[in-house]
Amino acid sequence: MSMRTPLSQVRGLGSAREGTAHFWHQRLTAVANVPLTIFFVVLLISLQGADHATAVAVLGSPVVTVFMLLAILSVVYHMKLGMQIILEDYVQGEMAKVIWLMANIFFCTIVALASVFALLKISFGV
Incomplete structure (x- = not known):
């Protein structure tokens, strides 16, 4: 039986003062992802059956490139936020949690950089 008060037991374990910002970032990206995903699906459907040159020409268009x-x-940031919450809630042990959170950041960064690089390469025709 502990002699500590309930306040002393939770001191230092409370809010990190970023829960609300994290919540709103996830909601904002979710709302932004709706029209962007619709755009992406429509683009994929319109490119169905097209040859490589046509796909490159469409993806090289400035408007399409910006939306892509x-x-x-937006999707990668939303993915990072969602996985962060899952990892924080369900991974046991502080060292494992830190490792998985770092892996989440590295994975999302690599996916975003590779995707942006490929799209910019197509867009600039390099």
């Missing part, structure tokens, strides 16, 4: 960049960044 927005979609990539």
Whole structure:
């Protein structure tokens, strides 16, 4: 039986003062992902059966490139936020949690950079 008061037991374990911002970032990216995903699906359907040159020409269009960049960044950031919550809630042990959170950041960064690089390479025709 502990002699500590309930306040002393939770001191230092409370809010990290970023829960609300995290919540709103996840909701904002979720709302942004709706039209961006619709755009992406419509683009995929319109490119169905097209040859490589046509796909490159469409993806190289400035408007399409901007919307695709927005979609990539928004979806990957949303993915990072969602996985962070899952990892924080369900991974046991502080060292394992830190390792998995770092792996989440590295994975999302690699996915975003590779996608942006590929799209910009297509867009600039390099």
